[in-house]
Amino acid sequence: xxxxxxxxxxxxxxxxxxxxxxxxxxxxxxxxxxxxxxxxxxxxxxxxxxxxxxxxxxxxxxxxxxxxxxxxxxxxxxxxxxxxxxxxxxxxxxxxxxxxxxxxxxxxxxxxxxxxxxxxxxxxxxxxxxxxxxxxxxxxxxxxxxxxxxxxxxxxxxxxxxxxxxxxxxxxxxxxxxxxxxxxxxxxxxxxxxxxxxxxxxxxxxxxxxxxxxxxxxxxxxxxxxxxxxxx
Numbered sequence: 001x002x003x004x005x006x007x008x009x010x011x012x013x014x015x016x017x018x019x020x021x022x023x024x025x026x027x028x029x030x031x032x033x034x035x036x037x038x039x040x041x042x043x044x045x046x047x048x049x050x051x052x053x054x055x056x057x058x059x060x061x062x063x064x065x066x067x068x069x070x071x072x073x074x075x076x077x078x079x080x081x082x083x084x085x086x087x088x089x090x091x092x093x094x095x096x097x098x099x100x101x102x103x104x105x106x107x108x109x110x111x112x113x114x115x116x117x118x119x120x121x122x123x124x125x126x127x128x129x130x131x132x133x134x135x136x137x138x139x140x141x142x143x144x145x146x147x148x149x150x151x152x153x154x155x156x157x158x159x160x161x162x163x164x165x166x167x168x169x170x171x172x173x174x175x176x177x178x179x180x181x182x183x184x185x186x187x188x189x190x191x192x193x194x195x196x197x198x199x200x201x202x203x204x205x206x207x208x209x210x211x212x213x214x215x216x217x218x219x220x221x222x223x224x225x226x227x228x229x230x231x232x
Contacts, residue, residue, distance in 0.1 A: 002080035002113075004041065004167045005034035009110050010119065010144040011151070011168065012180055018123070018135035020107070021180035028103035029231050030171040031110060033224045035084045035102055036068070036095065037167045040220035041213050042081070044073045045088055047095070047223045066223055067092035080113055095220075095227035111136060119143060151181065155195050160207035163214050170200040170221050174228035200225055 009031060012020040020027055039045040050065040063069060070088050077085055084102055087093065093101070111134075114120045118139055125135045138144060147165075154161035154169060161169065172178045173196040184192060205218045 002035065002038045002078045004038045004164045005031055005080060005106075005110060006114065006119075007143070007147040007164060008034045008168050008171070009107070009114065010138070011147055013120070013136055013138060013144070018137040019125075020136070022175075022177050025103060026175045026177055026232065028106055029099055029228055030175055030177060031106045032084075032099045032102035033095075033171045033174075033228055034167065035081060035106060036098060036224055037171070037217060037221055038078070038081050039084055039088075041163055041167070041217045042073060042075075043213050043216050044071055044077070044081070044085060045069060046071060046216050046220055048092060063092045064094075067094055068098055068220070068223075080109060083109070095223045096230055099224070099227055099231065148181070154199065154204075155192050158195065161199060161204050162208075163204075163217050166199050166204040167217060167221055169196050170225055171228060173197065173200045174225045175232045 009020060012022055012027065014021050022030070036045065045068050048063040048065055048067045048069045052063050052065075052069070068088050069092050070085065083105075084098070087098060087101060111120065111122065114136070115122050120136045120138055123135050123137065124132050126133045147168075150159075150162060150165040151169060153159035154165050169178075172180070173193075178192060178196060182188075182192065200221075202218045202222060205214060208214070210218075
């Protein structure tokens with residue numbers, strides 16, 4: 001399951017308008033970043049270290065540090081993750097380049113999937129000669145409710161976040177996008193920015209029991225976070 005990207009999109013949907021918050025292109029960038037982090041949590045990608053070579057069969061050439069490498073991992077690939085994986089299998093890319101390439105159609109792929117799985121509906125909000133604007137009302141809050149509660153607990157109660165929650169906070173913090181989820185006074189924002197900064201810097205890895213998938217996510221999130229800051 002592409003849990004990070006799916007949960008992020010559901011969290012961005014405004015209750016009143018059923019439209020995703022956060023302006024474009026920031027929205028497309030964070031959704032693309034979330035797709036990469038879903039792969040990282042599945043131990044399918046990570047940033048290359050200095051002097052690392054591409055796996056056998058591609059010449060064994062050295063890859064610049066920080067480029068995203070595809071890893072061998074067992075099990076099927078989630079259909080939502082497949083385009084990101086295929087992109088990186090063609091050649092290692094910087095997180096910035098990968099995010100830019102994936103952002104062109106990530107929202108459409110996500111909404112198509114969420115409609116097909118019955119988590120949202122797609123309704124025409126306005127129609128013009130050459131374009132339509134859609135709204136995406138939730139079919140239930142069974143998924144987004146716990147996801148929002150987890151984000152709030154991590155930010156305000158200092159609850160150690162689960163990896164998907166930490167990833168969502170990290171990508172939104174990187175583009176100054178937490179305002180799409182929260183409405184706070186100045187004191188509240190000072191608290192949230194400080195706590196979100198801790199999580200984005202990887203503090204959650206020390207707060208919770210972690211294994212290889214969580215560490216791989218944290219390492220990849222650091223690279224993705226930097227790329228998002230450059231794109232903002």
